[in-house]
Structures are given as C-alpha cells and as structure tokens.
Amino acid sequence: MICTGEEVLSGQIVDTNAAWFANLLMEQGIEMQRRVTVGDRLEDLVATFIERSHHADVIVVNGGLGPTSDDLSAEAMALAKGEALVENSHWRGRIEDWYRRAGRKMNPSNLKQARLPASAIMVDNPVGTACGFRVKLNRAWLFFTPGVPSEFKVMVREQFLPFIHDTFEQLEITRLTKLLTFGVGESQLADALSGLAVPQGITLGYRSSLPHVEIKLFARGERAVAALPDFTEQVKRVIGPAIVSERFPSIAREVHQLLLDRSAHHAVTLSLAESCTGGLVASQLVEYPGSSVYLKQALVAYSNQAKITLLGVQEATLREQGAVSIACVEEMARGVRAQLDTDLGLAVSGIAGPDGGSADTPVGSVALALATREHTWSQMLTIPFQNRTPIRQVSSALALDMLRRALLDQPPLAQYGFIKTRLVTD
Amino acid sequence: MICTGEEVLSGQIVDTNAAWFANLLMEQGIEMQRRVTVGDRLEDLVATFIERSHHADVIVVNGGLGPTSDDLSAEAMALAKGEALVENSHWRGRIEDWYRRAGRKMNPSNLKQARLPASAIMVDNPVGTACGFRVKLNRAWLFFTPGVPSEFKVMVREQFLPFIHDTFEQLEITRLTKLLTFGVGESQLADALSGLAVPQGITLGYRSSLPHVEIKLFARGERAVAALPDFTEQVKRVIGPAIVSERFPSIAREVHQLLLDRSAHHAVTLSLAESCTGGLVASQLVEYPGSSVYLKQALVAYSNQAKITLLGVQEATLREQGAVSIACVEEMARGVRAQLDTDLGLAVSGIAGPDGGSADTPVGSVALALATREHTWSQMLTIPFQNRTPIRQVSSALALDMLRRALLDQPPLAQYGFIKTRLVTD
Numbered sequence: 001m002i003c004t005g006e007e008v009l010s011g012q013i014v015d016t017n018a019a020w021f022a023n024l025l026m027e028q029g030i031e032m033q034r035r036v037t038v039g040d041r042l043e044d045l046v047a048t049f050i051e052r053s054h055h056a057d058v059i060v061v062n063g064g065l066g067p068t069s070d071d072l073s074a075e076a077m078a079l080a081k082g083e084a085l086v087e088n089s090h091w092r093g094r095i096e097d098w099y100r101r102a103g104r105k106m107n108p109s110n111l112k113q114a115r116l117p118a119s120a121i122m123v124d125n126p127v128g129t130a131c132g133f134r135v136k137l138n139r140a141w142l143f144f145t146p147g148v149p150s151e152f153k154v155m156v157r158e159q160f161l162p163f164i165h166d167t168f169e170q171l172e173i174t175r176l177t178k179l180l181t182f183g184v185g186e187s188q189l190a191d192a193l194s195g196l197a198v199p200q201g202i203t204l205g206y207r208s209s210l211p212h213v214e215i216k217l218f219a220r221g222e223r224a225v226a227a228l229p230d231f232t233e234q235v236k237r238v239i240g241p242a243i244v245s246e247r248f249p250s251i252a253r254e255v256h257q258l259l260l261d262r263s264a265h266h267a268v269t270l271s272l273a274e275s276c277t278g279g280l281v282a283s284q285l286v287e288y289p290g291s292s293v294y295l296k297q298a299l300v301a302y303s304n305q306a307k308i309t310l311l312g313v314q315e316a317t318l319r320e321q322g323a324v325s326i327a328c329v330e331e332m333a334r335g336v337r338a339q340l341d342t343d344l345g346l347a348v349s350g351i352a353g354p355d356g357g358s359a360d361t362p363v364g365s366v367a368l369a370l371a372t373r374e375h376t377w378s379q380m381l382t383i384p385f386q387n388r389t390p391i392r393q394v395s396s397a398l399a400l401d402m403l404r405r406a407l408l409d410q411p412p413l414a415q416y417g418f419i420k421t422r423l424v425t426d
Numbered sequence: 427m428i429c430t431g432e433e434v435l436s437g438q439i440v441d442t443n444a445a446w447f448a449n450l451l452m453e454q455g456i457e458m459q460r461r462v463t464v465g466d467r468l469e470d471l472v473a474t475f476i477e478r479s480h481h482a483d484v485i486v487v488n489g490g491l492g493p494t495s496d497d498l499s500a501e502a503m504a505l506a507k508g509e510a511l512v513e514n515s516h517w518r519g520r521i522e523d524w525y526r527r528a529g530r531k532m533n534p535s536n537l538k539q540a541r542l543p544a545s546a547i548m549v550d551n552p553v554g555t556a557c558g559f560r561v562k563l564n565r566a567w568l569f570f571t572p573g574v575p576s577e578f579k580v581m582v583r584e585q586f587l588p589f590i591h592d593t594f595e596q597l598e599i600t601r602l603t604k605l606l607t608f609g610v611g612e613s614q615l616a617d618a619l620s621g622l623a624v625p626q627g628i629t630l631g632y633r634s635s636l637p638h639v640e641i642k643l644f645a646r647g648e649r650a651v652a653a654l655p656d657f658t659e660q661v662k663r664v665i666g667p668a669i670v671s672e673r674f675p676s677i678a679r680e681v682h683q684l685l686l687d688r689s690a691h692h693a694v695t696l697s698l699a700e701s702c703t704g705g706l707v708a709s710q711l712v713e714y715p716g717s718s719v720y721l722k723q724a725l726v727a728y729s730n731q732a733k734i735t736l737l738g739v740q741e742a743t744l745r746e747q748g749a750v751s752i753a754c755v756e757e758m759a760r761g762v763r764a765q766l767d768t769d770l771g772l773a774v775s776g777i778a779g780p781d782g783g784s785a786d787t788p789v790g791s792v793a794l795a796l797a798t799r800e801h802t803w804s805q806m807l808t809i810p811f812q813n814r815t816p817i818r819q820v821s822s823a824l825a826l827d828m829l830r831r832a833l834l835d836q837p838p839l840a841q842y843g844f845i846k847t848r849l850v851t852d
Contacts (some may be wrong), residue, residue: 009458011448013633014440018463022437032435034470035463037444044460190494191533205466206494207433208574272726278712279705282726286704289780289814291728297736298726300698300708305766306723310736340731354715384528387576388715418530 001032002048004063004073005147006039017062017152024156029174029220030164040064045076053080053138058164060156063147065130067109073144077135078117085115088122091131098129120144123159127151132159141167175225177217177232180245180254182397183416186213192238199227204235210390211397212250215239241414244404251400252284258407259294269342270403272298273311273332275323276350276366280396296340301332311335324349324361326369326378326423333369333376344406345371348399352388365422366395370402370412377402377412380423394419427461428474430489430499431573435465443488443578454587455600455646466490471502479506479564484590486582489573491556493535499570503561504543511541514548517557524555546570549585553577558585567593601651603643603658606671606680608823609842612639618664625653630661636816637823638676641665667840670830677826678710684833685720695768696829698724699737699758701749702776702792706822722766727758737761750775750787752795752804752849759795759802770832771797774825778814791848792821796828796838803828803838806849820845 001018008015015037022032033056038044045064052059064073078085091114099106116122116133123132123143130146132155143163145155165171181189186208193215198204201224205216217235219228236243245254262268272282272295282298285291299310304323307313312335313328321327329347337345350366357363364385369378379402383394398419402412413424427444434441441463448458459482464470471490478485490499504511517540525532542548542559549558549569556572558581569589571581591597607615612632619641624630627650631642643661645654662669671680688694698708698721708724711717725736730749733739738761739754747753755773763771776792783789790811795804805828809820824845828838839850 007631009448009461010452011445014442014445016440019437019440022435026436033465034474035435037461037463039459048460187493187533187535191535194535203496205432205496207439209439274705276712277709278717278721279700279708279724279726280712282705282728283703283709286702286706286726286728286778286818287815291704295704295726296729297732298705298728299736300705300712300721300724300726302708302712302718302724303722303766309766310723310725340729340735352712384530389713392712420529 001035002052002059002061003035003037004040004045004061006070008063009037009039017147017149020149020153021060021062021156026174026176028161028164029171040070040072042072042076042079045072046080049077049080049137049142053140053142056140057168059140059142060160061142061144062152063145065113065132065144065146067107067112067129071112074116074133077120077142077144081117081119081135081137083118086118087111088114088116088131091116091122094131095129123155125151125155126158127154134163172220173222173225175219175228177228178246178249179215179217179232179235179239179243180249180251181213181215181239181242182211182244182251182401183414183419184213184239184242185418188417189213189215189239189242193235196231196234196238199224199231202228202231211393212244214249242417244401250284251397251404253288255400255404255407256285256288256291258404260290262407263293268294268344268407269296269340270294270344270346271296271336271340271342273336273345273347274298274300275302275307275332275348276352277348277392277396277399278302280392281346281348281399284396284400296342297336299336307332312338322361324351324365324367324380326367326380326425329367329369330371330376330378330425333371333378337371337373343372344403346399346403347371348395350383350391350395352391352395353386354388364391366391366398368395368399368402370406372406376425377406378425379413379421381416382420382422384418384420427458428478428485428487429461429463430466430471430487432465432496434489435463443573443575446575446579447486447488447582450582452644453600453602454590455598456590466496466498468498468502468505471498472506475503475506475563475568479566479568482566483594485566485568486586487568487570488578489571491539491558491570491572493533493538493555497538500542500559503546503568503570507543507545507561507563509544512544513537514540514542514557517542517548520557521555549581551577551581552584553580560589598646599648599651601645601654603654604672604675605641605643605658605661605665605669606675606677607639607641607665607668608637608670608677608827609840609845610639610665610668611844614843615639615641615665615668619661622657622660622664625650625657628654628657637820638670640675668843670827676710677823677830679714681826681830681833682711682714682717684830686716688833689719694720694770694833695722695766696720696770696772697722697762697766697768699762699771699773700724700726701728701733701758701774702778703774703818703822703825704728706818707772707774707825710822710826722768723762725762733758738764748787750777750791750793750806752793752806752851755793755795756797756802756804756851759797759804763797763799769798770829772825772829773797774821776809776817776821778817778821779812780814790817792817792824794821794825794828796832798832802851803832804851805839805847807842808846808848810844810846
C-alpha cells in the first residue's frame with residue numbers, strides 16, 4: 001500500500017484508512033507486505049511507484065485524487081509510466097452530473113479529477129467525484145483510490161476485492177485466532193509458550209495494549225489451518241487462567257456480553273462504587289449498547305464524605321483503616337448493592353498517584369470487593385506501575401475480572417502474573 | 427521513519443507513534459520525507475534498512491526491540507551491516523537491575539534485549555528494558571527506538587532530538603501555536619478563516635479528533651515567527667467563541683485546570699450526575715492528578731430508579747417529561763449538588779442509541795444542566811451523529827463546556843456550529 005498526502009506523513013491525521021484496509025486484507029487471507037507513506041511531492045511519488053512496482057503484485061495507492069494542486073497521484077502515475085494524462089469523457093459527464101444534482105456550481109478545478117493516465121482502466125467511485133483507476137507497471141497492478149474514508153471503503157469493497165479474487169485465483173487459505181489475556185506480561189507469556197512446538201505455517205504473535213496482551217495464532221495454508229484448533233487448545237492449556245476473552249478485544253466487552261447472556265431470561269443487575277477509577281469501569285460498560293439492561297447505577301465516591309453519605313461506609317473504618325482497605329471497599333460494595341437491591345455490587349478503591357501513597361499503602365495499591373446478596377469477596381493488590389493512567393486501567397480490569405469470574409461460576413479471586421496480591425478475604 | 431511490527435502493518439493497532447513523531451518533527455522544523463511500515467519478516471527488514479539508507483540522512487526505526495521471537499530489529503540491522511550481534515554488558519546489568527528493583531523474576535528471553543549489532547552505539551532508555559541504539563549505514567544514521575509509546579517518547583525527547591541538533595547544525599527557527607476548538611466543524615472553520623491573508627512562512631492546519639478540531643498555526647523562519655502572534659490574534663477574532671483552550675489538548679484538561687486555579691484559595695467543589703455519558707465526564711476529570719480537590723462525587727444514574735432514589739428526581743417528571751428532558755436534568759443537577767452541598771452540580775442525560783430514540787427525542791438528543799446554590803441553567807440539544815461513541819463524547823464535551831464558561835464568568839449556554847439547540851432555559 002502506498003499512502004499519499006502531507007497531512008498523513010506529517011501526522012496531522014492518523015491514517016485510519018491504512019489500519020482498516022490491512023485488517024480487511026488479513027480477514028481475506030491476503031498479506032500486506034509493506035506500506036509506504038509519502039508526501040505531496042511529485043518526484044517522491046514517481047520514485048515510489050516505480051520502485052515498489054518491481055516488488056509487489058498489487059499496490060493500492062490511497063489519496064491524491066482530489067481537485068486541488070497538491071493532489072498529484074494521476075500525474076505521478078502518468079510520469080512513472082511515461083505517458084500522457086487524458087480526459088475520461090465518461091467521468092467528466094459523471095462529475096458534471098454530480099454537481100447538477102447537488103445544485104452546486106462546478107469549479108473548473110474539478111475537471112482535473114477526470115484526467116487519467118492514458119493506459120488507465122477506470123474504476124467506479126459511486127459516492128464521490130474522484131475517479132478511481134488502475135494501471136499495470138512492471139510486475140504490479142497499481143490500484144488508485146480516494147483518501148476520503150467513506151469513498152475508499154466503498155471502492156475497496158465493491159471494486160478492489162472482486163478484482164483481486166478474479167485476478168488471483170488460488171489465494172491461500174488462512175485463519176486467525178485471537179486470545180485476549182490479562183494480568184500476565186508479554187515476556188512471561190512468551191516464555192511459558194516457548195516449550196510448545198509450533199506447527200509449520202502457524203505464527204504466534206503478541207500485541208500489548210494496556211491492560212491487555214493479545215495472543216494471535218495465524219495459520220496459512222490448508223495443513224496449518226487444520227492444525228490450528230488443536231494448537232490453540234495446547235496454548236490454552238499452558239496459559240489458560242490468563243485468558244479473559246476468546247471473542248472480544250477487551251475485558252469490558254466480554255463482561256458486557258456475559259451480563260447480557262445471563263440476563264436473557266431474568267436480568268442480573270449491577271451497581272458500581274468507584275474511587276480511583278473515577279467512572280472508568282462504568283464508562284467502559286456503557287460504551288456498549290444494551291448496558292442499561294444490567295447496570296443500574298455507578299457511584300464515583302471520590303471523597304470520604306461521599307463514601308459515608310452515599311455508600312454508608314463507617315467513619316470509623318475510614319479513620320482506622322483508610323479509604324484503600326479491605327474493610328472500606330467491602331462496605332462500599334455492600335452499600336452500593338443494597339441501595340437499589342441489585343444482584344451484584346462491585347467496588348474499587350486505590351491510589352492512582354502521583355500523591356497519596358504511604359509506606360503501608362504505596363501508589364499502585366488497589367482494594368476490590370464484589371458483593372452478592374449472600375457473600376462478599378475482597379482483595380488488596382499492588383500494581384507495579386507509577387503512572388496514573390495505567391494504574392487506573394489495570395484497576396478497572398481487575399474489578400471487571402472479578403465480575404467475569406463470578407459470572408462464569410469461578411472463584412472471583414485469582415493470582416496474576418505481575419500484580420502482587422497482598423491480602424485476600426474469601 | 428521505518429515502523430516495524432506485524433500488528434502495525436496489519437492494522438491491529440493504529441500507529442500513533444508515527445503521527446506523534448511526525449508532529450514533533452514539524453514543530454522542530456525537521457521534514458519527514460517518507461515512512462515505511464514493514465512486518466516482522468527478517469528479509470523485509472534487512473531490505474528496507476539497506477534501501478532507505480541510501481536516501482535519508484537520518485532514519486528512525488520504531489519497534490522490534492522487545493524480548494520475543496518476533497522482535498527482529500537488532501538482528502536485521504546486524505545482517506544489513508554484515509556484522510554480528512554482541513551482548514552489551516552495561517545493558518545486561520541494567521536489565522538485571524531493573525528486574526531486581528521491581529521485585530520480579532527476570533525471564534531468560536529478556537537478555538535478548540541486550541544484544542546489539544557490533545558497531546552500534548548504545549542509546550539510553552531510562553524507562554524500560556529495551557535498549558536503544560544507533561548505527562551508521564551508507565548515507566544514514568539509523569536510530570533504533572522501542573515501540574512502547576511511553577518509552578519511545580522519552581527516548582525521542584531525551585536522546586534523539588539532542589543528537590539531531592548536535593549533528594545537523596543550522597536548523598531553521600520555527601514556532602507552533604495550537605488553538606483547540608469545540609462545536610464547529612473543520613470546513614466551517616476553514617471557510618471562516620479563508621478571508622484572512624496568511625503571512626508568508628505561516629501554514630494553517632486543521633486536525634479533527636472528536637470532539638475537537640485543533641487549529642495549528644505553524645511558522646517557519648525568523649520573519650514568520652515574528653508575525654505569528656499578530657496573526658494568531660486575527661484568527662482568534664474570527665473564530666473566538668469556538669476556542670475552548672489555548673494551552674491543553676482537551677476541554678477536560680482545560681476545565682480541570684480552571685477548577686484547580688479557582689480552588690487555589692478556597693476549594694470550588696463539584697458533583698456530577700451522568701446518564702448517557704455513563705461516567706465519561708467523571709473519568710475524564712479523574713484522569714488528571716489533583717481532581718480530588720474539587721470533585722466530590724459523580725453519580726451515574728443509569729436507571730430511572732437510580733434517578734429517583736439517588737438524585738431525588740420526581741417520578742412525575744420521568745413519567746410526564748421523560749428522562750431526557752430539561753425538567754429531569756435540572757432536578758438531577760440540583761439533586762446531586764444538594765446531596766453534599768457542593769458549589770456546583772452538573773448533569774447530563776441523553777440518548778446515545780442505537781435504541782431509545784423517538785420522534786420527539788431522537789437519538790443524539792441530550793439535556794444538560796448546571797446548578798449553583800442560586801441558579802440552574804439548562805439546555806436541550808441535538809447532536810447530528812448516529813453512533814454511540816461520538817454522541818457520548820460530544821455530550822461530555824458539552825457538559826464540560828457549560829462548566830468552563832461558568833468558571834470564566836461567561837454565560838454557560840452557547841451556540842454551537844453543528845449542534846442544534848432545541849430548548850434553553852436561562
């Protein structure tokens with residue numbers, strides 16, 4: 001893929017087209033080999049088109065088909081190919097028509113969008129005035145697409161994929177399995193899995209993105225795809241407890257689905273009491289439609305006064321044990337649950353820093369409790385980070401993991417690889 | 427820049443390092459010429475290092491310095507240079523020390539991170555176990571950095587920029603001014619500013635990132651830098667009311683600072699009542715250290731029952747006017763403020779979709795109220811989006827904007843470019 005545009009190269013916009021496209025290719029079993037991002041300089045574009053045309057079978061060029069003077073893709077392709085730009089009369093008609101229907105005056109500069117390299121084959125753009133096209137140069141088909149994301153996506157789906165499947169018949173079969181983990185570091189996972197014999201054609205990849213590490217098992221070719229389920233089971237046997245989802249990219253999404261599934265016949269209701277996470281647990285669940293089925297309330301009791309008034313925490317508890325303690329967080333979970341008599345009450349209280357830590361309760365300490373009508377589970381952990389954002393993200397994931405385990409009828413308290421457990425009540 | 431990693435190439439993660447780095451270079455007056463993204467294949471890495479080393483003076487390589495088998499940057503560089511990998515004993519000590527201080531067991535795979543190409547000059551990474559380094563090949567210095575964003579940023583600021591300024595002496599003077607706007611679309615801002623004569627050497631750029639559009643005024647060269655303050659004032663005269671911060675990248679950060687500033691002598695206290703935003707307003711404020719000075723509580727009253735029990739909303743209000751109404755949101759703001767008698771109470775209730783809309787109150791409707799001890803302001807708006815995430819983000823920013831305006835002694839209710847005001851009480 002060749003991405004063009006000064007605003008992409010200079011980071012004014014994050015290139016979401018590239019990520020979307022690469023993801024789609026992967027799902028189709030097509031491997032992206034390289035991505036080159038170039039600015040709006042004619043000589044750079046020409047050099048890149050020629051250079052890459054020797055190495056790839058297909059090159060998608062994104063951007064530079066607009067009406068302004070810094071849109072140079074067609075001109076650069078004509079130069080690379082050593083041919084002239086020629087007006088495509090069919091597309092000129094389309095542009096004139098488009099402006100007529102929109103009731104807008106056509107700017108003469110728009111006619112530039114109908115000028116294609118002489119050997120180009122037009123590729124339809126049903127949703128805009130930028131004309132797509134493709135040109136053969138050396139080994140490669142260069143496939144030109146507009147930078148506007150909505151137009152790019154339509155053209156890829158309706159034109160590019162059919163072209164690929166018509167032109168290259170026997171695409172290798174591929175399959176991707178993702179396992180989302182939490183609480184164990186990337187190097188510890190890699191070491192744990194280093195003893196497994198990886199079947200030929202399967203690649204094992206890791207993606208760290210706080211609070212998760214995602215393990216990717218990618219199989220290419222019929223034999224590898226056939227071996228994938230068995231190998232996945234082997235991986236799960238080794239690192240099983242660290243896996244928090246086999247279907248979603250976040251623990252919040254997994255817990256949301258478990259709560260919805262459990263609520264299918266009879267709503268399972270939840271109340272949250274948050275301190276250091278400050279609404280993060282609630283906000284992550286509310287991100288998904290349908291969360292109102294189970295989530296009744298979330299109280300961010302950020303001050304001691306709010307913990308007492310709102311949640312019924314005892315003054316003596318705060319005075320004697322502090323706000324980040326097993327006793328306090330248990331009272332928070334029970335208090336918030338009782339208020340609307342929900343099935344579950346989940347509470348988090350911790351020290352996100354940079355201030356507020358002490359020798360006994362350093363920055364990164366977090367207390368968590370889950371209350372049902374019958375029982376309360378609680379734990380106190382130390383998260384080995386110093387910064388506020390990762391501490392809050394891991395705290396939120398720890399709270400959600402207690403809930404996840406309870407919803408799967410597992411013990412809500414677990415051991416985590418890099419997070420030290422300090423106290424547990426069960 | 428060469429970005430490595432299958433997860434970046436295949437779009438599993440959006441490459442925010444690349445955008446951040448390109449932006450920083452621009453501020454420094456350094457032009458990025460090209461960016462190449464390659465996966466974790468040794469031969470691709472080697473070929474890219476060699477090929478680009480003929481064209482650039484400096485190449486930043488990002489990623490591939492981790493402990494796992496798909497981290498190949500050092501090995502590829504050694505191959506490109508035709509030399510061996512050698513363990514750096516200084517860095518080995520650093521890694522062992524790092525694990526000792528963290529109280530964690532070092533995994534054997536981590537020692538891989540101390541193996542550098544023989545001719546490499548070590549570059550310090552004060553915040554992680556991945557060792558940076560630089561190697562000269564053909565025309566270029568290749569400068570290797572870790573993929574973890576926090577480590578990458580520290581290394582660029584503390585090592586890369588000093589290296590560049592030492593090695594290449596006469597960089598042109600540049601300056602960048604950023605104006606953060608909210609509520610007016612990019613094309614409307616561009617149209618409004620199109621009448622201004624932009625002084626030579628100044629570029630006007632836009633960066634849209636929901637819920638904001640950031641305007642960037644970039645000056646290159648002495649005369650342009652001198653003309654920048656005056657031109658910035660001209661821009662502010664044209665689009666002034668849309669500007670929500672001249673110093674921070676988000677309205678939440680600006681409001682946090684205003685609340686801290688106001689609280690310097692006597693704490694200004696705040697309570698939040700959220701419905702559709704589900705803790706997002708609270709979570710955005712709690713992101714910053716010191717928020718406990720002003721934020722006392724945030725109640726996510728996601729169910730009608732919680733609105734009644736927690737916030738004292740009248741059943742009749744919910745029955746007759748609905749949860750997304752001026753009346754309900756005013757009762758929410760007054761109720762949450764009165765509970766702990768804070769100075770301010772801020773409430774949001776809206777329809778984030780996809781369900782729950784009606785002809786009268788479609789998806790995107792949001793009601794907002796700000797209560798002080800003496801007065802309540804409220805408004806009902808329609809956000810012209812259909813998706814849950816942008817509706818929640820804009821709702822949160824609208825609530826924070828009411829607060830921001832009040833803290834600046836401006837009328838809390840404003841007109842927004844693309845968000846329709848339906849009802850106002852003042």
